[in-house]
Amino acid sequence: FKERPILQDYLQLIFTDFVELHGDRRYGDDRGLIGGLATIDGIRVMLIGHNKGKTVKENVERNFGQAKPDGYRKAMRLMEMAQKFGLPIVTFIDTQGAYPGLDAEERGQAEAIARNLTEMARLEVPIVTVVTGEGGSGGALGIGVGDVVMMLQYSVYSVISPEGCAAILWRDGKEAPKAAEALKLTAPDLIRLGIIDEIIAEPLGGAHKDYEKTASEVKAALVKNLKKLSGLSPAKLIAKRFEKYSQMGKFSA
Numbered sequence: 001f002k003e004r005p006i007l008q009d010y011l012q013l014i015f016t017d018f019v020e021l022h023g024d025r026r027y028g029d030d031r032g033l034i035g036g037l038a039t040i041d042g043i044r045v046m047l048i049g050h051n052k053g054k055t056v057k058e059n060v061e062r063n064f065g066q067a068k069p070d071g072y073r074k075a076m077r078l079m080e081m082a083q084k085f086g087l088p089i090v091t092f093i094d095t096q097g098a099y100p101g102l103d104a105e106e107r108g109q110a111e112a113i114a115r116n117l118t119e120m121a122r123l124e125v126p127i128v129t130v131v132t133g134e135g136g137s138g139g140a141l142g143i144g145v146g147d148v149v150m151m152l153q154y155s156v157y158s159v160i161s162p163e164g165c166a167a168i169l170w171r172d173g174k175e176a177p178k179a180a181e182a183l184k185l186t187a188p189d190l191i192r193l194g195i196i197d198e199i200i201a202e203p204l205g206g207a208h209k210d211y212e213k214t215a216s217e218v219k220a221a222l223v224k225n226l227k228k229l230s231g232l233s234p235a236k237l238i239a240k241r242f243e244k245y246s247q248m249g250k251f252s253a
Helices: 007-013 056-061 069-084 102-106 109-121 137-141 162-169 173-183 187-192 211-230 234-246
Strands: 016-020 033-040 043-050 089-095 127-136 148-152 156-158 198-200
Touching: 007 043, 007 089, 007 211, 033 069, 033 211, 043 069, 043 211, 069 089, 069 109, 089 137, 102 109, 109 137, 109 234, 127 137, 127 211, 148 187, 148 211, 156 187, 162 173, 187 198, 198 211
Parallel strands: 043 089, 089 127, 127 148, 127 156, 148 198
Antiparallel strands: 016 033, 033 043
16 A cells, blocks of 8 residues: 555645645644645535655655544544635545554544544534555544445555454454455445445556546545535535435345
């Protein structure tokens, strides 16, 4: 995943007038997850996304895109601001998962993510989400409750990494391929299961082969869905969102 476009690339290629907003107003400003005001095709939005780097130094500064509670609380603060001013929300998911360190647990990692899930479910503005690379566990879900959830063609989205799953189920990380198959973490699997709504095509060979073409496809999908959702009332948005997530997990014998 290290050569795929990251949030900074999409910022440059898709959005204009980005104004980053900092801090959760409680502890600090997590660099693993950033957000702010931005414009896409004339539509003003609140943009929030996991913030990986291109170099080792950038990745260390940004914690490899693994957000801490401060990041998820910052994201929630910005989403509430978006609702106050009637702005749609766009989120970009690209993380192995939320940071699992002791300091994150001490500051309430699970509570911060759970609160985001609860509050995003009842926000009265449109939410459009794109999984651009890795969508891992609660770290992804913390900004992933969208009215429309899309994935790039070769991205992945799962409840846990294949390595972590293999370590738990078989106590052997070498069983990761078996775990990956069981997790059904690819875009075709997830659209078939009703977890996501749309697959965004990637250039031949993958997104890393052509950043501009990938960004163009992502932009077109975002604009299409933002315009589609803009005509819905807050009550209709929330009702459809509730129905969407209530359907997940249903099966027939």
